[in-house]
Amino acid sequence: MPPKKKRPVLHAATVLALLGASGYLTVELRKDEQAKTPATQAVIDELNLEGGTGRPGGKQTWERLKNPERTILRGENGQILATFTDRARTATLRGPSRTFSEPVNTKSKVITEDWVRLMPEAWTAGAEKEQWFKSWFKENYGSEKEDLFAIAFQYVQGAPVKKDAQGIPYAGDAVFGPFKPDGVDRLEQNDFYDYLGISYTFRNGTTLAPRQDRYRALDCSGFIRMVMGYRARFPLMATNALGDGLPRTADGMARSKTGVDVIKMQGPAPWYTRPTNIDLLQPGDLLFFKMDHRTGNHMDHVALYLGLDTDGHRVFVSSRKEQNGPTIGDNGGVSRIDGNGFYAGLFRSAKRL
Numbered sequence: 429m430p431p432k433k434k435r436p437v438l439h440a441a442t443v444l445a446l447l448g449a450s451g452y453l454t455v456e457l458r459k460d461e462q463a464k465t466p467a468t469q470a471v472i473d474e475l476n477l478e479g480g481t482g483r484p485g486g487k488q489t490w491e492r493l494k495n496p497e498r499t500i501l502r503g504e505n506g507q508i509l510a511t512f513t514d515r516a517r518t519a520t521l522r523g524p525s526r527t528f529s530e531p532v533n534t535k536s537k538v539i540t541e542d543w544v545r546l547m548p549e550a551w552t553a554g555a556e557k558e559q560w561f562k563s564w565f566k567e568n569y570g571s572e573k574e575d576l577f578a579i580a581f582q583y584v585q586g587a588p589v590k591k592d593a594q595g596i597p598y599a600g601d602a603v604f605g606p607f608k609p610d611g612v613d614r615l616e617q618n619d620f621y622d623y624l625g626i627s628y629t630f631r632n633g634t635t636l637a638p639r640q641d642r643y644r645a646l647d648c649s650g651f652i653r654m655v656m657g658y659r660a661r662f663p664l665m666a667t668n669a670l671g672d673g674l675p676r677t678a679d680g681m682a683r684s685k686t687g688v689d690v691i692k693m694q695g696p697a698p699w700y701t702r703p704t705n706i707d708l709l710q711p712g713d714l715l716f717f718k719m720d721h722r723t724g725n726h727m728d729h730v731a732l733y734l735g736l737d738t739d740g741h742r743v744f745v746s747s748r749k750e751q752n753g754p755t756i757g758d759n760g761g762v763s764r765i766d767g768n769g770f771y772a773g774l775f776r777s778a779k780r781l
Contacts (some may be wrong), residue, residue, distance in 0.1 A: 433634035440760055457672075467491040490556050495708065496688050496780070499556065504631060510569065512551040513709060516688050516780045517662065518712045519547050519577070522571055525684070528577060529585050529735065533757030536739045544658045545575040546713030546781075566693050576712055579659045581743050583651065583754040596624060597644075598659075603753045605645045614749045619644035619676065622656035631673070634666035649678045651747035651754050652714065655732065662781060679723075680718040682777055691778040697723035700776050705764060706742065709778055715744055715765060717774045742766045 429530050480576070486504040493500060497514040500663030504633040511520045523543040535539070545568050548560060555561045581587065582599040592643055602623055605615040606699035622642035629635045653674060657664040662674025666678035675684050696701025699718055709715075710733075717729040731746030734756070741764045747753055757763065761770030 461651050480614075482781050484536060492553065496540075496690050497553070497713075499551065499553065501556075506650055509578040510565075512547075512555070513688055513690075513710075513780050514552060515550050517547045517550050519551070519568075520544050520545055522711055523570060523574060526577075528581055528756075532758050533751060533755050533759065534763075534765070535739075536743060536756055536758075538734045538736070538743060538756070539738060540577070540735050541709065541710040542577075542735060543571075545754045546576070546656075546662060551746065576655055576660060576732070580655045580754065582649075583654070583747075584644065584745075585755065585757075587752075596626060598624060600644075602644055602651070602747065604747050604749050604751075605643050605647055616647045616753065617650075618642045618647045619659045620646065622646075623650065629744065630664060630666040630671050632671035634670050636666060641725060645745050646754065648747045648748060649676060649681060652681070652730050652732065656781060669777060677726075678716060678728060679726035681714060681730055681779065682727040684779075687714075687781040688780045689777065690780050692779045693727075700725075702773060703777070706778075709733055709742070710780065712780070714779045714781065715746075715775060716777045716779070717771060718776045719726070719774050729774075731771075733765075733778070746773075 429597060436569055448719045462497055476665070488504070488509065489502045491502060492498075492499050497612075499514075500508050501510040502507050509522045516534040525539060525541050528538045528540070528709045547564055549555075556565075557622060566624070573724050581597075582590065585601055586698060587599065587601050589597045591597050605618045607613070608615055619715065622638045623646050625638050625640075625643045627637045653664055653676070656662040657674055663671075665671035665675045665680075666672050668675040668677055675681050690710070690713060691703050691706065693716075694703065698721075698730050713730045713733040715733050716727040718726075719728040729746065729748075731742050731744035733742070737743045737744070743756055743763045745754060745756045745763065748760055751757050755763070763771065765772050765775045
């Protein structure tokens with residue numbers, strides 16, 4: 429049941445405590461499996477990262493690439509160990525191989541060596557020489573603490589509830605939203621504070637209160653704001669117009685100047701056109717879709733790109749009406765942006781935060 433009283437926004441110390449206590453890594457997964465909950469992430473093996481230390485070693489080379497402007501770190505055998513994109517805070521680091529799956533909804537699995545983490549500052553050319561980055565990289569390269577992917581899968585169907593020191597559930601199975609009066613469609617506009625059941629004060633001073641009927645609910649953009657913002661601490665706008673950081677809606681995110689547009693919207697409004705080249709995508713990118721003729725030229729859906737599944741398809745995780753919550757599942761369209769499926773045909777643009 430949702431809390432009957434408003435709770436104050438969590439203090440920074442509480443947030444840090446719950447982040448440190450959460451995770452879907454090896455030990456907790458074994459407990460989850462014993463409790464017969466779906467296996468959503470497992471560390472299945474350790475890569476031999478430059479001698480097996482989990483830290484960069486041997487000879488590395490920093491290299492600049494274009495489209496988009498970015499810096500990569502190569503190992504002594506030429507393998508890419510990390511990627512940092514100019515004006516973006518998300519970094520992709522090579523690490524231990526993990527399997528993400530959602531067996532209650534799909535047979536699709538993602539086995540990945542990519543760990544997507546948020547840097548304290550946006551990347552700029554030459555930042556590898558700066559002290560803030562050296563400290564961050566030393567702490568995060570080879571680390572198995574939860575990343576954006578691990579956080580995202582803490583909201584799929586069957587994910588166990590996790591509570592903070594105040595007893596507020598901050599993770600666990602999320603729904604998309606309650607039914608509309610017609611009993612068929614589901615209500616949108618369910619943000620992370622609705623899921624939490626607490627009032628939240630944004631950086632610009634705006635305080636927004638949850639609605640009890642939206643408790644434990646996350647729409648597509650609310651899910652992204654939960655993962656990227658509330659959990660990973662990327663700045664959040666209160667609405668599409670108030671504050672700074674990540675806007676409230678999928679369309680606001682797609683058109684925001686925050687981050688880097690790795691695939692821009694193309695073609696005539698209101699439907700635009702499907703991108704012809706999606707090779708520029710990187711795990712952790714936000715994907716945007718045009719799905720509803722009633723919304724004019726707005727982007728209607730946002731998802732988190734995961735990379736290739738075990739069948740070689742480009743897949744994503746998102747909160748969807750048909751599946752009633754975050755999923756990589758198949759109901760209402762396979763979670764792929766390649767091929768000729770439902771979502772593939774409606775994919776329009778991508779952004780790297």
